[in-house]
Amino acid sequence: MSNIPHVVILGGGFGGLSAANEIRNSLDPSKVKITIIDKKDWFMVGYAKLWIMNGTRTFENSIGSLNELPKKQINFIKDEIIEINYNNNFVKTKSEDISFDFLIISMGAILAPEKIPGLVENGFNLYDHNQLDEIHQKLDKIESGKIAIVIMGMPYKCPPAPFEASLLVDSMLRKRGVRNSVQIDFYSPAPITLPAAGPEVSKKILDLVNSEKITFHNSKKITRVESKKLIFENDEYTFDILLAIPPHIAPKVIYDSNLAKEPGFIPINRDCKTPHENIFAVGDVTSLVVTDSMAVPKAGIFAEGEGITVAKNIVLKLESKESSALFDGKGGCFLESGRDTASIIEVDMFADPKPSTRLTESTKDNLSKKLDFEKERLSKWL
Numbered sequence: 001m002s003n004i005p006h007v008v009i010l011g012g013g014f015g016g017l018s019a020a021n022e023i024r025n026s027l028d029p030s031k032v033k034i035t036i037i038d039k040k041d042w043f044m045v046g047y048a049k050l051w052i053m054n055g056t057r058t059f060e061n062s063i064g065s066l067n068e069l070p071k072k073q074i075n076f077i078k079d080e081i082i083e084i085n086y087n088n089n090f091v092k093t094k095s096e097d098i099s100f101d102f103l104i105i106s107m108g109a110i111l112a113p114e115k116i117p118g119l120v121e122n123g124f125n126l127y128d129h130n131q132l133d134e135i136h137q138k139l140d141k142i143e144s145g146k147i148a149i150v151i152m153g154m155p156y157k158c159p160p161a162p163f164e165a166s167l168l169v170d171s172m173l174r175k176r177g178v179r180n181s182v183q184i185d186f187y188s189p190a191p192i193t194l195p196a197a198g199p200e201v202s203k204k205i206l207d208l209v210n211s212e213k214i215t216f217h218n219s220k221k222i223t224r225v226e227s228k229k230l231i232f233e234n235d236e237y238t239f240d241i242l243l244a245i246p247p248h249i250a251p252k253v254i255y256d257s258n259l260a261k262e263p264g265f266i267p268i269n270r271d272c273k274t275p276h277e278n279i280f281a282v283g284d285v286t287s288l289v290v291t292d293s294m295a296v297p298k299a300g301i302f303a304e305g306e307g308i309t310v311a312k313n314i315v316l317k318l319e320s321k322e323s324s325a326l327f328d329g330k331g332g333c334f335l336e337s338g339r340d341t342a343s344i345i346e347v348d349m350f351a352d353p354k355p356s357t358r359l360t361e362s363t364k365d366n367l368s369k370k371l372d373f374e375k376e377r378l379s380k381w382l
């Protein structure tokens, strides 16, 4: 048994789960042992957080358990990873050392609200699942005043998600009949709504939020937050409820092992390799540059595609085949309108001669596709 190659996967999110399942669906346990390590034992599709925010979901109804993985002959260890030793091919968790033949680093991005002075004390972190119930209660009680949604660093997970959040907040307030007395302001450090999607799609998203009387303030770089006050580089605004998208960084263990330079992410190419033999990195923990001004966005669909690419390459190597797969850069992100429809931002990052993006119509059918996307991942991976 000890000669069976061991693939260790750090992180059981989109990248890790897609890679593990792809390998297991190609090779049985006599050919490869697979272990996923994660400090938490559940997986949630990111956008379910916005449904907890608007009260249409609970946390418990939105997660799948990583403890189901052994049923698929994928080992699961719930523990915190504290060291990646690529010279001696082992990783250290809080309780053990685990050796590997192949390593897939899929540890995602860490939310760092503490990087913005005053944010933790005065605002909510919209992407933190622990804060969603309290956010929901506040949104459900507000009768008048100002709600601010603020992007506080780039890059951040799922570029359209904060816009979707603003549209869902608008919808909540409309249903309660208080929308006319609550102002919604959206602040971003970027000059346009979605730089990664280009000016045309950005204009359509601007029109969409404006049509719901949500004000988009561009090029607003936050410096600190005070009680009910946002301090940007050049001006100040007041708020009553602050929903922040805090800066994102890589996990500490990535910097400690020199896989990336603070505050950046692990640089990869389309083969998702690191400079170290048989060590790959996928998803939000990476930076895959496409053009001088653009990298692959941090989104589950891309983490999934990269995970499948790495899995294919590991399987090819285990079968002693020469060929190798490259990540195709194709994917789509949903944008729910708050009016029981959704559109999809379709992306082809490596289209020739330049990345292409398209915003589809907002339809009920796309909203069902969004629900199906979640159901499908939870059922095929866990």
Ligand SMILES: Cc1cc2nc3c(=O)[nH]c(=O)nc-3n(C[C@H](O)[C@H](O)[C@H](O)COP(=O)(O)OP(=O)(O)OC[C@H]3O[C@@H](n4cnc5c(N)ncnc54)[C@H](O)[C@@H]3O)c2cc1C
Binding pocket: 010, 011, 012, 013, 014, 015, 016, 037, 038, 039, 040, 045, 046, 047, 048, 049, 050, 079, 080, 081, 082, 106, 107, 108, 109, 127, 157, 158, 161, 251, 253, 282, 283, 284, 285, 298, 299, 300, 301, 302, 303, 332, 333, 334
């Ligand atoms: C509100 C919201 C809406 C979104 N909507 C979409 C969407 O419509 N479409 C889309 O494609 N994407 C969407 N996303 C983005 C998507 O959720 C992420 O891009 C995706 O989860 C990235 O996958 P990943 O595998 O790289 O990282 P993750 O899914 O974040 O997984 C990383 C895992 O590593 C674990 N980990 C990290 N450090 C350690 C450690 N030291 N020890 C042990 N375990 C560790 C974490 O616990 C985590 O489980 C959305 C995100 C949010 C927040």
